[in-house]
Amino acid sequence: MTHASQTPLEKITVKTVKPTEYLSNVHPVWCPGCGHFFILRALTKALAWLKLPKEQIGLVSGIGCSSRLPAYLNVYGFHGVHGRALALASGLKANRPDLTVLVAGGDGDGYSIGGNHFIHACRRNMDITYIVMDNEVYGMTKGQPSPTTPAEWQSKLTPQGTGVARFNPMGIALAAGASFIARGFSGDPNGLTKLMTEAIQHKGFSLIEIKSPCVTFRPEEKAWQKSMRSLNVSPSSNPAEAAKSIYSSDGFDTGIFYQADLPVYEPTNTPCENPADVLAEIEKELNV
């Protein structure tokens, strides 16, 4: 099992591979100050630190401001449809276990429309890293409540607030069988980079639930900068303990809450040396 490495965060300065090498020449559509920028930067740093070859990375997303991420990286990317990124990534990983498969998206994409795939991706525990850029709002569609929005938050769609309790992504991931569960904060780039390197190195399904302020539709989230704590939790491999720390956290703690060595689903992938002979064998079964 990989534990949190002891590298001091400041030392994640890269000599051989530059983080900017992972950037494409497409400029993000994001609003100035959007938390998602810092996630993009942290991701390039993590990839550089891990010295992952660009062409060995498959980055899959759905739809949302957050899901625009793949186009901004110079890797093999797939910007799919809303909510289905984890399913698409599972197909990719099944056919191409040699690739490092990353998935990125928003709270709406992953926890609402994609909720079922979230549960089953956790349960499958394939070796995939899932980066959720949680701004507690649907940014792209201009400010509707998402499953992680507080019940009292008022919007055009919900003038009285949603009146519905929030979704607990980390609790659900734990219950569903994910083997790496962390919370990060876009305003803590070093902490985030470290979490990403850990998550990518972890074998199994890794969730990094990243608090990422939507400065346009949830300007009050800028205050998260004051309340978030940098990497103050330590990982447990015991689900009961992890559940306790997940449920007792006020939402401002960051770090790895849970990391365990669970069976990873790896569909068979043994190349066939002599397909013509094997096919002939298979067709023989049909003879009367």
Place this chain on the structure above:
Amino acid sequence: MIQPVSATQDNLAISVSGSGGTGAVTVGLILLEAIAKAGFYGVMTRSFGPQIRGGESAVMLNLSDHPIETLAEFSHIHLALDWLKFERFSDEIPLTQDSLVIYDNSREKPPGLVENSGAKLIGIGLQNAVKTIKGSRMNMFALGILTQQIGLDLTFIEAALKRTLGKKGDDVISTSLEAIQAGMRMIPDSHYEKLSHWHPTQKPRWNISGNEACGLGALRGGLKLAAAYPITPATDIVEYLAPRIEKLGGRVLIAEDELAAMNMVIGGSFGGLPSMTATSGPGFSLMTEAMGLAIASETPALVVTVMRGGPSTGIPTKSEQTDLNQVLYGFHGEAPHVVIAPLNVQEMVTISQWSLGLAEALQTLVVEVSDQHLGQSRVIIDPIPPVDFNLKRLRPPATTSDYQRYELTQEAVSPIAWPGTPDTQYTADGLEHTETGKPSSMAKEHQQQLTKRAQKITQHNYGEHWAKVTETLNATVLVITWGSSYEAVRIAVEALNQQGADISLLGLRLLMPLQTEQIQAVAKDKTVIVIEQNASGQLFHYLLSDNAIPRNSQSIAEAGPILFKPSTVQTALIHCLEGLK
């Protein structure tokens, strides 16, 4: 005037019914295999009651000394293991005065509809017979009776029995054989000893279902991933693939729903390897958004849809050609794609391989349309020789600089990079995009890319497989049909032509892009009649809307789930032709 002729070929139709656990299906499976071993051909269809397990079931076999896929006009022999809910099958097992009905007289009497059919009835003590051989089962006596009735040599039954029940061990085989032999003595005179007049072939043959044939075709095409969510009547395809695809370096992924299945296919295919899913109408509905993604992102994907009665849950276990509109038009936006429907089980292997190849070569969505009848019929066919369509993904040259995933090219197909290759990274996108793949909402780029996506499909030369055209000299009438209706229509048309009619037949495989000019050429100066198994005439309206057929064309459209038989088609055709005079 053309008189209806009996469309029955030199066939032998046998049906067996019984309540759950009586083993009617096993009788059918063994009989079909035995007939094949004896050098003949046949088709077997099944019908089940609504119970998940243990409900009443029936098998219908139509046997011949040449390839046959249509249902029989009536049962020559029906064997009822009991009469439980027999009415449920009365549509599928027509009985006439030429039928022989054999039943267990230690139980209920034959129902009124059987007595009124005029069939010859023979009651025998099946249940009592079981008591005479320890561990025996009633269905094996029944198999023996049928063996005797049709004059089939016991050695073929024995070989088929070993193949079908071999896993159950030697004791079961020897007890069964004993029961079969006892069954053969129960009604000594054969009423339908047809086999001795037939010409057996020594050629090798296959015993295969349509769904298996579909799976095999995909394997021949190099399939590496099948992702699916179970749905009747498509699941058998994936069940066929599951233990076999792994031997060929591929895999099956069980999805949490059809939304996931389709996206898994796209992800797997983005990874560079041929990928498919199999579903039916309700699942297809859930997949359509992602199918649009395959089209927009130009990711090869094969979707096989096995139609059943609809809408909604409809009739899951029975056939209807009712989803043509769905597979053609079920998408938002301009969504050019390919739709192909095999005409019978025999060609399912090759057409499925072709479908997967087209998805790969054209980098788009291909929908292969089958239905419950094609998919779940079990047929004896001549082995299908391998073919090489040479349909592969276009890859970028080894050294590529300034790679543009959606480059505008002459063929409108752009090279697709293998993830893992340096310097050709790109982001596939369902958002409209530029040639490099960068999202764009500019009119020019939208025009260019959507034209490209349409062109690569329309420009492709589909060769001879687009349709099966059988023209007669001086034909004044052209019949057009598709999918599982084809075989019944073909036999009906052949019978009418033997009677002096001049009817050409077009079985349309390539439904999209529609080969309008080719259809027009065949239809020239002819009266066109379109025959299909759905209530509203979906194919008819589709062909009309594209001017593929003349305005005054006629439609014979009938809802499922009762399948066309050659005689019903013939009657409908005669009626239609009369009306035209």
